[in-house]
Amino acid sequence: EIVLTQFPGTLSLSPGERATLSCRASQSVGSSYLAWYQQKPGQAPRLLIYGASSRATGITDRFSGSGSGTDFTLTISRLEPEDFAVYYCQQYGTSPFTFGGGTKVEIK
Amino acid sequence: EVQMLESGGDLVQPGGSLRLSCAASGFTFSSYAMSWVRQAPGKGLEWVSAISPTGASTYYADSVQGRFSISRDNSKNTLHLQMSSLRADDTAIYYCVKAYFHTQYSGLDCWGQGTLVTVSS
Numbered sequence: 001e002i003v004l005t006q007f008p009g010t011l012s013l014s015p016g017e018r019a020t021l022s023c024r025a026s027q028s029v030g031s032s033y034l035a036w037y038q039q040k041p042g043q044a045p046r047l048l049i050y051g052a053s054s055r056a057t058g059i060t061d062r063f064s065g066s067g068s069g070t071d072f073t074l075t076i077s078r079l080e081p082e083d084f085a086v087y088y089c090q091q092y093g094t095s096p097f098t099f100g101g102g103t104k105v106e107i108k
Numbered sequence: 109e110v111q112m113l114e115s116g117g118d119l120v121q122p123g124g125s126l127r128l129s130c131a132a133s134g135f136t137f138s139s140y141a142m143s144w145v146r147q148a149p150g151k152g153l154e155w156v157s158a159i160s161p162t163g164a165s166t167y168y169a170d171s172v173q174g175r176f177s178i179s180r181d182n183s184k185n186t187l188h189l190q191m192s193s194l195r196a197d198d199t200a201i202y203y204c205v206k207a208y209f210h211t212q213y214s215g216l217d218c219w220g221q222g223t224l225v226t227v228s229s
Contacts, residue, residue, distance in 0.1 A: 001170060035215035037153070044222065045145075045153065050208055050215035057217075088153050092213055095167040097143075099153040 002027055002091050004100035012108040019076040021103045023089035028069045033093030036065055036074045039102075040085045048087075049074065079105070110134040110218045112204040117223030124194050128223060130187040130204030138162075138182035141212035144189050146200035147222075156202070157189065158212045167212065172198075194227045201225075 003026040013019055023034070032052035037045040047056040049065035052072055062077045076083055084107050089100040116128040128144070144156040157178040158167040166178050177190040187204055201222035208217035 031213075033213055037216075039153075044203060044219035045216075046219075047208060047215050047217040056208065056215065086152075090153075090155065090215070092215065095158070096169045097155045097158065097167070097212075098169075099145075099155055102152045 001096055002029065002094055002098055004089055004091060004098055006087075006089060006100035006103045008103060009101070010104045010106060012106050013079055014108045015079050015081055017079050019074075019079055019083070019105055021074040021076075021087055021105070023067075023072040023074070023100050025070040025072075025091060029072075029091045030093035032068050033091060034065075034067070034072050035090045035092060036063075037088045037090065038083075038085045039088065045088065076105070081107075110206065112206065112218060112220030114202065114204045114220045114223035117202065117225045119226045119228065120194055121229050122195060122227055124227070125190070125192040126194065126225060128189040128191065128202055128204075128225070130220060132185045132187065132204070132206070135206065135218075137180075137185040139210050141207040141210065141214065142180060142187045143205045143207065143212070143216055144178065144187075145203045145205055145216065145219075146198075146225075147203070148197070148200040151200075154200070158207075159187070160212050161210055165212065191225070194225075196227050199225060199227050 036049040143158040205216040206218040207214040
């Protein structure tokens, strides 16, 4: 099983700042099959990024993904109030298709 | 509009069984892989199981392998999760989720609102 480790666990930032979230895999993620999701309290998750760097339909270009192999990054260029949430990475290249533990982005 | 409506969540005793269902609409159900993802109260996401568009291939998390079974009825646009030998750590909201692309090797783009399964005596 591929274990995904997300860090930091919590990121405290102010609106307008840049957020950099990391996701490290215990082994290489095949074909960069890595996705990022956003989840707000009481809501289902929302797909942001697939294929490590492609934005899903309707996702603002404030969100960008990068990386390959075992190291991946989600960047939010300028935090808007609605971006404060929990973010998860998931690999879907090798079953079981595991999630990381999440990074909470909170208002400083 | 793409929608997934889960049902079947309940309070069940340890060792018991439960069958979850998900009614899908707004897309060609038979063309997309589907998954179940769960979230324990106050915890992160855990991928549970996936099934290919035709149902020929199924995939499971190690934690549920041998206890859970995923299936689909493409004639009724319905996804199921048969759960047995339930344990307290199976307590969670269970989400039915559509694949972004047709294949199971895909991100998950449309999520239901979830159904709560509570395993307790």
